[in-house]
Amino acid sequence: xxxxxxxxxxxxxxxxxxxxxxxxxxxKALRAQDxxxxxxxxxxxxxxxxxxxxxxxxxxxxxxxxKTDEEITNDDIINIITGLVKSEKTTLELQNQxxxxxxxxxxxxxxxxxxxxxxxxxxxxxxDFSQYKSPMQAMGPIMKHFGKKADGNLVKQILAExxxxx
Numbered sequence: 001x002x003x004x005x006x007x008x009x010x011x012x013x014x015x016x017x018x019x020x021x022x023x024x025x026x027x028k029a030l031r032a033q034d035x036x037x038x039x040x041x042x043x044x045x046x047x048x049x050x051x052x053x054x055x056x057x058x059x060x061x062x063x064x065x066x067k068t069d070e071e072i073t074n075d076d077i078i079n080i081i082t083g084l085v086k087s088e089k090t091t092l093e094l095q096n097q098x099x100x101x102x103x104x105x106x107x108x109x110x111x112x113x114x115x116x117x118x119x120x121x122x123x124x125x126x127x128d129f130s131q132y133k134s135p136m137q138a139m140g141p142i143m144k145h146f147g148k149k150a151d152g153n154l155v156k157q158i159l160a161e162x163x164x165x166x
Contacts, residue, residue, distance in 0.1 A: 008037060009108030017072040018109065038103040047080040048072070078148060081106050114149045119158055122146075135162040 007028065010021040022041055025076060029037040051072055052064035067076070088103045114122075122145065127138045136159050
């Protein structure tokens with residue numbers, strides 16, 4: 001990676017939609033002749049045909065059409081990138097590798113995951129365990145709050161610690 005790596009990527013604090021950021025980063029990568037980044041962003045865009053809206057034709061048949069740029073949400077793109085990350089992690093596991101430039105670039109467009117401390121703090125201040133038969137039943141509200149930012153396995157681990165302490 002070159003020194004302009006920190007100019008790339010996206011976070012929820014940016015006031016621009018993820019789609020716009022990807023487009024501007026693609027232009028930057030093309031100008032900088034950064035083939036790895038250009039190819040990664042193009043790979044994300046190549047998944048967009050999966051983003052469709054169901055429609056009913058005049059004949060009554062159900063069909064779908066591609067989403068327009070205005071209809072594509074950050075969540076749509078995050079789901080695409082998450083799928084690409086899972087696929088790359090599987091490939092890397094088979095090759096006994098930890099990471100790749102492709103994976104690092106994909107990750108810089110995903111929201112930063114909530115850490116264990118952040119999850120614990122939220123649970124302490126928002127979950128009343130007396131309402132549940134077991135701490136594991138609090139999983140739903142916790143995942144609802146954090147959404148895709150929380151790793152379900154990490155939340156399970158935190159709740160298991162709670163259960164052990166009783």
